[in-house]
Amino acid sequence: MSDLVTIDGSHGEGGGQIVRTSLSLAALRGVPVRIVNLRAGRRRPGLQAQHLAAVRMAALICDAEVTGAELGSTTLHFAPRSRPLPGEYALDVAQMRKGGSAGAVTLVLQTVLIPLAFAGGSSRITLTGGTHVAWSPPAHYLAHVYLPTLARWGYRASVHLDRWGWYPIGQGVLRATIQPHEPTAPAFDVPAPGKIRRVWGLSAASNLPRHVVERQRRRALEALRKAGLRAEVDEVDAPTRSKASKGSFMFLVAECDYVAAGFSALGARGKPAERVAQEAVRDLRAWQRSGAALDPHLADQVILPLALASEPATFTTSAVTRHLLTNAWAVEQFLPVRIAVEGDVEQPGRVRITPSVSFQTGAFQMG
Numbered sequence: 492m493s494d495l496v497t498i499d500g501s502h503g504e505g506g507g508q509i510v511r512t513s514l515s516l517a518a519l520r521g522v523p524v525r526i527v528n529l530r531a532g533r534r535r536p537g538l539q540a541q542h543l544a545a546v547r548m549a550a551l552i553c554d555a556e557v558t559g560a561e562l563g564s565t566t567l568h569f570a571p572r573s574r575p576l577p578g579e580y581a582l583d584v585a586q587m588r589k590g591g592s593a594g595a596v597t598l599v600l601q602t603v604l605i606p607l608a609f610a611g612g613s614s615r616i617t618l619t620g621g622t623h624v625a626w627s628p629p630a631h632y633l634a635h636v637y638l639p640t641l642a643r644w645g646y647r648a649s650v651h652l653d654r655w656g657w658y659p660i661g662q663g664v665l666r667a668t669i670q671p672h673e674p675t676a677p678a679f680d681v682p683a684p685g686k687i688r689r690v691w692g693l694s695a696a697s698n699l700p701r702h703v704v705e706r707q708r709r710r711a712l713e714a715l716r717k718a719g720l721r722a723e724v725d726e727v728d729a730p731t732r733s734k735a736s737k738g739s740f741m742f743l744v745a746e747c748d749y750v751a752a753g754f755s756a757l758g759a760r761g762k763p764a765e766r767v768a769q770e771a772v773r774d775l776r777a778w779q780r781s782g783a784a785l786d787p788h789l790a791d792q793v794i795l796p797l798a799l800a801s802e803p804a805t806f807t808t809s810a811v812t813r814h815l816l817t818n819a820w821a822v823e824q825f826l827p828v829r830i831a832v833e834g835d836v837e838q839p840g841r842v843r844i845t846p847s848v849s850f851q852t853g854a855f856q857m858g
Contacts, residue, residue, distance in 0.1 A: 494522070495522070495523045495524070495525055496513075496517070496522055496523070496524045496525070496824060496825060497524075497525045497526075497527065498513050498524060498525070498526045498527070498821065498824060499527060499528055500526045500527060500528045500529040500530060500531065500565070501528035501530075501531040501532060502817060502820060502821075503813055503816055503817030503820055504813035504814055504816075504817045505528075505530060505531060505532050505533070505817070506530060506533070506814070506817070507530065507539075507541070507542045507545075507598070508791075508814055508817060508818050508821070509526070509817060509818075509821050510526060510529065510530075510538070510542050510545065510546070510567070511542075511545050511598060511601065511602040512795060512818055512821040512822060513526055513569075513821060513824075513825070514545060514546065514549040514569060514602050515549070515601075515602055515603070515605055515606055515795065516795075516821075516822070516825035516826065517549075517555075517569050517570075517571060517825070518549050518552060518553040518555070518571055518575055518603070518606040519575065519605065519606040519609060520825060521553070521571050521574060522571070522825070523568070523569065523570035523571070524567075524568075524569050524570075525566070525567070525568050525569075526566065526567045526569075527565070527566050528565060528566075529542075529564065529565045529566065529567060530542075530565070531565060535563075536563070536565055537562070537563040537564050537565045538559075538560070538561065538562060538563065538564045538565075538567065539562065539588075539592075539594070540562070540584055540585075540587040540588040540592035540594040541584055541587075541592065541594025541595050541598055541599065541620070541621075541627075542594075543560060543561070543562060543587045543588075544582055544584045544587050544594055544596075544599045544620070545598060545599045545602040545603075546560045546567065546569065547560065547582060547587070548580065548582050548599050548602060548603050548616075548618075549569070549602055549603055549606075550569070551580055551582075552575045552576055552578075552580065552603050552606060552607060552610070552614075553571035553572065553573055553574065553575050553576065553606070554571070554572040554573045554576070555569050555570055555571045555572060556568075556569075556570045556572060557569050557570075562587070562588060574610070574611075575603075575606040575607055575609060575610040576610055577607065577610040577611060577612030577613055577614045577671075578612075578614055578615075579614070579615045579616075579617075580603075580614065580615070580616045580617070581616070581617040581618070581619075582599065582616075582617075582618055582619070583618075583619040583620065584596060584599065584618070584619065584620030584621070584661060585619065585620060585661055585662070591660070591661060592620065592621075592661060593620060593621035593624055593656060593657065593658040593659050593660060593661030593662075594620050594621055594624075594661070595620065595621050595622075595624050595626075595627030595628075596618035596619065596620040596621060596622055596630075596656070596663065596665045597622070597627055597628045597629065597630055597632075597633055597665070598627050598628070599618055599620075600616065600618060600633070600650070600665065600667055601628075601633075601637075601792070603616070604646070604648055604667070604669060605646070605795060605796060605799070607669045608646050608647075608648070608669055608670075608671065608672040609671075609672055610671070611671060612671060613668065613669065613670050613671065614668070614669045615666070615667070615668050615669075616666070616667045616668075616669070617664065617665075617666050618664070618665045618666075618667070619656070619661070619662060619663065619664050619665075620656055620661045620662070620663060621656045621657070621658060621661045621663060622652060622654075622655050622656040622663035622664075622665055623655060623656070623657060623663070623738065623740050623757065624656070624657065624658045624661075624757075625658065625757060628788060628792070629740065629742065629755050630650060630652045630663075630665055631652075631693070631742050631753075631755070632742070632753045632755060632788070633650050634649075634650050634652075635744050635751065635753060636744065636751050636752065636753035636786075636789060637789065637792055638650065639751060640750070640751065640789060640793060641793075641796055643675070643677055643679075644675055644677065644679075644796050644797070644800055645672050645673040645674055645675040646672055646796060647669070647670035647671070647672070647673065648667060648668065648669045648670065649667065649668050650665055650666065650667045650668075651665070651666045651667075652664075652665055653665070653666060654730055654731060654732055655695075655697055655729040655730060655731050655736075655738070656731070656732075656736070657697065657731070657736050657737065657738030658738070660731075660732075660733060660735060660736040662731070662732040662733065662736065663731070663732075676800065676801045676802050677802070678802055678804075679797060679800070679802070679804040679805070679806065680804070680805045680806075681749050681750060681784040681785070681805070681806045681807070682784065682805070682806070682807050682841075683749070683782060683783070683784055683807065684745075684747035684748065684749055684750050684752065684783070684784045684785075685747045685748025685749040685750075686747060686748050687720070687745050687746070687747050687779070688746050688747060688748065689723075689745075689746040690715060690720050690721065690722040690723075690743065690744070690745050690746075690775075691722060691723045691724065691743075691744055691746075692711065692722060692723075692724045692725075692741070692742050692743035692744060692771070693724060693725045693726070693727050693740075693741075693742050694707040694708040694711065694724055694725070694726050694727065694739075694740075694741055694768070695726075695727035695728075695729045695739065695740045695741075695742070696727075696728070696729060696737075696738065696739040696740070696758070697728075697729040697730070697731045697736055697737055697738050697739075698731065698734050698735075698736060698737045699737055699738075699739060699758075702764075703739050703758070703764045704726045704727065704728075704739070704764075705726065706763075706764035706765055706768075707739065707741050707764045707765070707767050707768045708724045708726055708768070709768075710764070710765040710768035710769060711724055711741060711743065711768040711769075711771065711772055712724055714768065714769060714772040715743075715772055715775075718772070718776055718779075722743070724743075738757065738758055739757070739758030739764065739767055740755065740756070740757055740758065740767075741755060741756045741767050741768050741770070741771040742754070742755045742771065743755070743771050743772065743775050745775060745778070745779070749784065750784050750785060750789075752775070752778055752785070752786040752789065753786060753788070753789070754771045754772075754774040754775040754778070754786065755771055756768070756770035756771040756774075774786075777809060777810075778809040781809035781810075781839045782807075782839070783807035783808050783809040783839045783840075784806050784807045784808070785806050785807065785808045785809070786808070786809060787808060787809060787810040787811075787812050787814075787815070789808075790806070790808035790810075790811075790812070790815050790842060791812060791814045791815040791818050793806075794815070794818050794819055794822055794830065794842075794844070795818070795822055797844045798822045798826050798828045798830065798844055798846060799826070799846075800844075800846060801846065802846075803843070803844060803845045803846070804842075804843070804844045805841065805842065805843050805844075806841070806842055807839065807840065807841050807842075808834075808839065808840055808841075808842065809839055810837050810838065810839065810840075811832055811834040811835065811836055811837065811838060811839070811840035812836070812837065813836060815832065815842070816832055816836070819832055819842075826846070827846070828844060828845065828846045829843075829844070829845045830842065830843070830844050830845075831843045831844075831845075
């Protein structure tokens with residue numbers, strides 16, 4: 492086995508992204524990793540249910556030996572015993588904690604998607620838990636922004652939302668298919684998004700009065716119209732497992748010449764539908780006014796696939812987040828790559844990724 496990589500889980504924003512990126516690259520490269528100070532500065536330090544679910548799923552795909560995989564654990568040792576293995580996998584985040592959990596299944600999927608893309612065969616994954624919850628990409632963002640972007644670099648994956656899962660009940664079902672990676676080497680030099688060709692979205696709710704989705708849609712269209720943007724927004728009655736599972740959601744996508752950008756907002760008890768819509772439009776307008784190419788979430792999420800590419804990449808983002816900076820640092824701990832981020836935190840910036848060798852050349856070997 493290759494030399495152990497030790498990661499300080501309190502680095503930067505010190506959240507779960509360090510754990511997920513470390514698991515992805517440990518599984519992909521076949522190197523053991525020890526993560527200490529896991530989420531040390533958070534209100535509830537250590538592994539929580541959705542982080543533990545990512546650990547369990549990553550361990551499944553590479554038969555990893557794991558210690559410290561417990562709720563609240565602040566130290567984790569993860570040692571792959573095989574290359575990532577294609578197959579059929581299933582996991583319910585609720586099983587990670589007594590009383591259940593609505594932990595984000597999208598984050599679990601992102602942890603294993605890239606390793607499984609290099610597994611040499613097709614994989615099918617079924618994940619049960621939160622599909623539209625705070626502090627995580629909603630299932631629709633993966634389907635319409637993240638995965639289409641990764642497709643340009645040879646990642647072939649699709650997701651299907653069988654059932655929506657809201658906080659705190661969860662119980663949503665997301666199914667994913669991951670095909671073998673097709674090596675490509677397209678240049679990615681995107682200083683601007685290009686012209687906005689289409690704005691579309693959806694207003695959705697589960698087990699709430701019909702006027703909620705209608706008001707969300709109406710306010711979003713009004714706000715976009717005032718900004719000079721025509722949009723198409725569908726109303727969606729979102730199926731759930733239980734009538735007790737309630738929630739609302741606004742999702743907007745701006746399709747441009749060179750990229751797609753996605754923006755969303757979630758409802759909450761006492762939060763007017765109009766405010767939900769306004770939040771999604773606000774974020775879209777902030778991205779548009781910046782003139783930058785990638786929305787803040789996509790900028791963070793493309794770091795890993797671009798670091799594995801054979802060509803340098805440059806792009807702008809409407810906001811340099813602490814998540815982005817932390818993820819860039821984590822990737823550099825595993826790969827011979829330089830990631831330079833220009834710009835102040837929460838301000839527009841530029842990212843340059845320069846790999847020193849190509850992953851596709853076989854330069855990285857399993858231990």
